[in-house]
Amino acid sequence: MSKLNIDQKTIEALFSDPKTDFLIPDYQRPYAWSEVECRTLWDDIFSFAFPENNSDNFKTTDEYFLGPIVTFKNEDGKQEIIDGQQRLTTLMLLLRAFYARFGKMKDASTQLVQERVEKCIWKKDELGAIIKTQLKIDSEVATDVQKDQFLSILKNGDAPDSMKSQYAVNYRFFQAKINEFLNDYPTYFAYLPARLINNCILLPIEAESQDTALRIFSTLNDRGMPLSDSDIFKAQYYKFYSSQGKKDDFIKKWKELEELSNKIFHPISGIPMDELFTRYMYYERAKQGIKSSTTEALRKFYEKNSYTLLKSEETFENLRDLADFWNDVSNQSKDRFSEKILRKLFVLNYAPNGMWYYFVSVYYLHNRDTDGNLDDDAFESFLEKIIAFIWTYAVINPGVNMLRTPVYAEMVNIVNDKPVSFDEFKFDINSVKAAFLNFSFNNGRPITKAMLAWWAFLEDAQELLSLETVFEIEHIYAKSRQDKEKSLTNAKNLEALGNKAMLEKRINIRASDYRFEDKKKYYNGYINSRKQEKKGTNISELLSLAKANDDFIEADIIKRTNDMIERFMQYIVENELAQ
Structure with missing residues (x-):
């Protein structure tokens, strides 16, 4: 003792x-x-x-x-x-x-x-x-x-x-x-x-x-004192590297890793370095074959066997590599990623929950080559499949806890070189379609903006958007219009998915007018009375709607809603997630 x-x-x-x-x-x-x-x-x-x-x-x-x-x-x-x-x-x-x-x-x-x-x-x-x-x-x-x-x-x-x-x-x-x-x-x-x-x-x-x-x-x-898990891990690493005669080298590398983590990770709770260790934990869980939906606390996981995982240079180098990967994701690096991958990663940035961070971390760490690169086609296929699966689960089984069982099993498949298939969790398309048609896509639900991001990037003409741009949900048929005209026969259509689109916050503030003809001006951009140019939206579909339509009425809402849901059902099938 x-x-x-x-x-x-x-x-x-x-x-x-x-x-x-x-x-x-x-x-x-x-x-x-x-x-x-x-x-x-x-x-x-x-x-x-x-x-x-x-x-x-x-x-x-x-x-x-x-x-x-x-x-x-x-x-x-x-x-x-x-x-x-x-x-x-x-x-x-x-x-x-x-x-x-x-x-x-x-x-x-x-x-x-x-x-x-x-x-x-x-x-x-x-x-x-x-x-x-x-x-x-x-x-x-x-x-x-x-x-x-x-x-x-x-x-x-x-x-x-x-x-x-x-x-x-x-x-x-x-x-x-x-x-x-x-x-x-x-x-x-x-x-x-x-x-x-x-x-x-x-x-x-x-x-x-x-x-x-x-x-x-x-x-x-x-017992509640404000101490971070990564501080404990740092002490363990310090001991390990000191025993190897590499204390000064470790201190320099840790500081660099801490600064990088502070720049790219913004967790709701805990500190950025804790988030990095969390993302890496899922890779080690998968390697250990852990499929349990109960996730251990971060420190409890790493302290097993007297912190064996942290007494390894390989673990620390993996953490550094993982941080570099997520830094390139946040910077939308065109040196590391192709345009098609960056488009998928942008959509995932609006995922209805954070499970994709861990899923992608496991995929990257297992499938990277010696230069930290991934096979482009295989990575795109993986991203498409997890978008389809996570988005669907957010409607039929909302809550991240429900998502753990299928995703943890697939993490284990990844490290065992098995394809991500979700074989035991495929969807009945008719049931899913009914759930989507009856689902209330209100603005408070993350899946609403997630669906709109997915829909926006189905258009080939949609250019890559900056992750730094703040997007809000636009009602194409304005709420104020319904208040004044009462022209919707079904008031629920005001909040239908087909009446919504992503729109830059700076434009959304101005485009709240109830007349579609005025909205078109804001979508397209214009010159104001002081001869100042006000740029339009970068959402390609809204530009197309503004060009092709003089108005946007209830029939357009209904058609667009059905188009979006039908196309998502097709997306599920294309990604081999249907029974």
Whole structure:
């Protein structure tokens, strides 16, 4: 059983201990606390130390808990901080700001507290004298280019305006708050820092090894602390590459991968690097033959067998390759992808759920060649099939949970060099058609825009559209027209699929007029009264409708709806998904 040293301590007891020698290691995240967190910390400490703004209301037995600190002693005898880095860093900045202010004061009580604070910031020699060149904390965070400012502030007590780091910003904030406090409570000034170091409590948890510290870190994360899975993975990789004598190389590559992930992934929850590890997880699940629709939590998957997956250069190189692939998808790279593939990928960008990301990741990692390329025809066929399948499931079996069973099975087929066929999940066309005809394609359902994106790109004339352009759903027969004319015999046709199209947001705002003849002007583009050119839409079908029609009426809605659904049924058949 691993040994732990756990004993709650005051800030003074912990920081002034001669054995205290904190190190923020290479693999940690850069300092991220902003003025918001600093203000909260200051307000909480002040409210604790001066209850109801009255120093006399404080009891010397009161305690304020600031949270846990998880460390382990490394080979150099330093206490590597696994959790609590942000809190410790900020407390050091606060203590240094107090110490800098003490230097301008001469009263005995203030000087007494000053001596106690300096023992928290600097080390002492064997005779007990303070060594102001040796701090109680050091930072080696590889991705933090401004850590030198942190160390400079602690050593010199100065953060001029030329320093732009978050360390400097927060230090100047504390300086301002301390000055305000001194003006408001001049005779009680020494009490606030004294109560901070004497009555504010930390819970240092010192593990005997990095592995144990990481497990504690992991457990704290399970209980709701805002720690990312990829930080844990980074620590595992750091250990592995360090054992290979490649620590510096890993730090450089990790930083590059993190920056790339931040650029291309925008998950609803978690951080971008977690999203990359999630997409890669499905490839490893498939290789292990896992078809279960129950998906393990990300960290639970990777921590199996003592993080065996992360003790491999191949895994890390696969992650880098996968990130490069998705970067090229997001950039619509014509160097990697043909026009026909980019068109399919654009449509998938409007998929009714995110399952396609994982599906395509598995396909890419298994079928790529040594240069990271895919067979164009085979990839197109795969993309066509998953569009047809995912779109259909969104209507007949809505919800991503229903999609897991068929898709996970096909992921396993991919890594076993079997064709993606969905043999056990083929559709009865008549049933699917009935479901589509009775389905309410309202704007709040993702499948509505997904169908419109698919439909737009059936036209050969449709040019590739930018993923950065914001598209909204256009009612070709305007809602305001129905309000005024009441010319639809069936009001439900207003929300029918055949009355909708994708349209650029900038145009959709202007094209809301109820008359089709005015809509045509906006679709085509025009010159306004100030001789400014207003560009039209890039949706080819809307341009065709504007050219061929003087009006768009209920009969057109009905015909277009039927055309869209009939063509999608044909699409299902073409992709061999019909029974």
